[in-house]
Amino acid sequence: MIDPRTSVIEKRLSGIKKTIVVTGWKGGIGKSVTSCVGALLLAEMGKKVGLLDLDFAGASCHLILGAKEVFPKEEKGIIPPEVNGVRFVSISFFSGENAVPLRGSEVSNAIIELLAIVQWGNLDYLIVDMPPGISDTALDVLRLFTRAQVLALTTPSPVARDVLSRALRLYKSLKIPVIGIVENMADRKKKEVKFSIGFDKNIEQALASPGKLLKTRFASDLKKIVKCL
Numbered sequence: 001m002i003d004p005r006t007s008v009i010e011k012r013l014s015g016i017k018k019t020i021v022v023t024g025w026k027g028g029i030g031k032s033v034t035s036c037v038g039a040l041l042l043a044e045m046g047k048k049v050g051l052l053d054l055d056f057a058g059a060s061c062h063l064i065l066g067a068k069e070v071f072p073k074e075e076k077g078i079i080p081p082e083v084n085g086v087r088f089v090s091i092s093f094f095s096g097e098n099a100v101p102l103r104g105s106e107v108s109n110a111i112i113e114l115l116a117i118v119q120w121g122n123l124d125y126l127i128v129d130m131p132p133g134i135s136d137t138a139l140d141v142l143r144l145f146t147r148a149q150v151l152a153l154t155t156p157s158p159v160a161r162d163v164l165s166r167a168l169r170l171y172k173s174l175k176i177p178v179i180g181i182v183e184n185m186a187d188r189k190k191k192e193v194k195f196s197i198g199f200d201k202n203i204e205q206a207l208a209s210p211g212k213l214l215k216t217r218f219a220s221d222l223k224k225i226v227k228c229l
């Protein structure tokens with residue numbers, strides 16, 4: 001069946017130069033913090049940036065950015081509010097403090113609906129914060145954003161690495177480009193991979209404040225990665 005929203009989505013996304021999907025499959029490895037601080041850094045560098053939080057069950061970018069009270073403007077769809085220069089859209093705009101208990105095709109529908117109504121305008125980068133796992137959300141996003149590239153996250157834990165290696169094999173078979181693999185919470189003394197973000201014990205105190213987040217060691221490590229995107 002032809003879904004008329006698909007062609008609307010194509011039009012809505014047509015002004016976006018690069019879509020970067022931040023994934024990692026495991027939870028708690030820093031996908032959301034990386035997405036938020038990455039978007040803030042790109043905006044600080046003068047880029048036009050959007051941030052889309054698609055973690056239906058665990059939306060957290062609004063908390064990380066301290067943007068609990070921002071809401072989109074409605075005007076032939078919705079116009080994302082700006083947080084420190086980042087055009088921000090989250091499923092939390094619609095769900096408030098409640099988790100969204102969606103399953104199967106409902107998830108696909110919600111993503112399609114969201115992408116069909118958001119007016120991103122022209123963007124150099126759209127950063128997409130993903131839920132853990134290769135859920136329906138992940139597969140839909142990769143299908144709908146035809147030119148998406150993956151920034152894959154892991155931690156020094158062998159468990160996270162093993163899960164990531166399975167993910168990478170899948171992306172390869174689906175022909176989805178992986179632009180980088182980031183080791184987060186790395187031991188600063190032994191840097192093994194090209195892209196790494198050291199463990200930053202001060203990150204928690206900086207949450208909910210974009211200004212503070214940009215001054216963390218986490219941000220200075222991530223800046224080196226963001227410059228390569």
Ligand SMILES: Nc1ncnc2c1ncn2[C@@H]1O[C@H](COP(=O)(O)OP(=O)(O)O)[C@@H](O)[C@H]1O
Pocket residue numbers: 024026027028029030031032033034060184185186197198199200201203204218
């Ligand atoms: N490099 C780091 N150093 C210290 N704490 C970190 C680091 N990266 C992420 N965290 C913390 O880990 C927790 C999980 O991060 P989050 O971005 O929510 O993970 P995910 O989105 O992958 O579930 C948060 O409390 C975050 O502040």
Ligand SMILES: [Mg+2]
Pocket residue numbers: 031032055058060130131
């Ligand atoms: Mg998250």
